[in-house]
């Protein structure tokens with residue numbers, strides 16, 4: 001059916017869950033585009049649409065929700081201000097704070113970040129703000145920096161007096177603020193999204209997740225995990241906080257602020273962020289650069305450093321590795337197989353890498369062809385600094401599923417970090433073929 005085909009392709013490209021827009025929104029968007037293209041039959045429009053990247057973009061433009069305003073959910077900006085002043089600056093007398101706003105829509109969010117940082121006394125040469133959105137129209141508006149009343153919905157409008165000039169067409173943002181934001185047109189769901197950029201200390205990822213279908217949500221969180229620095233902070237919208245995010249990130253549990261830290265080193269990219277003179281962290285739980293200060297804005301105390309250390313043999317015999325371990329006593333209930341993997345991930349997050357690896361292996365002894373389990377075991381091995389064994393696990397995953405995205409990406413990053421550019425290039429081509437086959 002033509003309409004299903006359009007919805008499927010749209011959803012595959014932008015991640016949009018058509019249900020979130022209401023039943024008629026896509027029909028209306030397509031009809032509007034048919035009118036612009038002078039096409040009367042929807043099947044003919046589908047043919048045009050499938051062969052034209054411009055028309056695909058045009059339909060995306062019709063279906064995005066660009067709703068945003070300055071200092072939306074102001075508690076997040078206040079939290080960030082205190083983080084910069086009391087956490088980041090004391091540990092970074094030099095250096096640049098890197099921020100990402102994705103999606104940035106018409107620019108209100110990244111410009112709010114810029115104004116907040118300038119107000120906090122950070123000079124423009126101490127921060128970089130990248131701002132990405134899939135909508136070219138929204139980006140063009142953002143670059144203009146001209147805003148109307150509905151962009152100013154927050155209570156406190158002091159910033160408007162400081163940074164805008166009122167004109168007959170609206171409020172014009174000062175060039176000094178405009179210049180601090182780099183707008184980039186992009187799709188967060190592209191697996192090589194912002195590939196090669198240095199990691200970000202702060203990511204604002206607000207009010208997109210709610211519009212995405214489940215697979216796209218997971219993909220988006222994977223990508224953000226790759227882009228966030230080990231000690232970085234991720235902000236999401238108030239409607240988006242919850243279990244899905246907490247699978248990969250740890251909540252900072254601060255009232256009215258939906259801020260998270262990275263749970264684990266999910267891929268090789270985080271390694272690049274570890275300064276060369278520091279030992280590699282042996283865990284997924286990444287410590288802050290220094291102990292948190294007592295006046296820090298609500299950061300929870302950090303857990304003790306996790307370890308890979310295997311218990312001595314006697315201890316292993318007498319005590320199972322963990323109360324959640326697979327080696328249960330005969331009287332305890334048998335864990336459901338998939339839950340073993342969830343437990344393994346959980347233990348890895350807690351830094352109990354040895355126990356996590358054991359659970360994975362137990363699972364794999366019963367499910368030898370589960371590529372995802374090999375990917376997780378590889379991540380645990382890598383977290384423990386065992387790159388070679390990690391590589392073997394990811395290779396097994398690729399052997400089982402030649403186009404396993406996560407396994408290929410891990411291998412690509414590993415090969416690049418090892419300077420094996422030939423192998424890396426082959427892997428990149430394979431990832432690209434995977435994307436092409438998905439119509440990306």
Ligand SMILES: C[S@@+](CC[C@H](N)C(=O)[O-])C[C@H]1O[C@@H](n2cnc3c(N)ncnc32)[C@H](O)[C@@H]1O
Pocket residue numbers: 013014015064065066067068069072102103104105106109132133134135138186187188189205206207208237
């Ligand atoms: C509701 S706005 C959120 C803007 C801002 N973050 C905020 O919270 O106010 C959602 C934006 O997501 C953008 N968007 C939708 N799908 C996207 C994708 N796959 N990659 C990047 N941006 C996307 C839309 O163009 C739209 O501008």
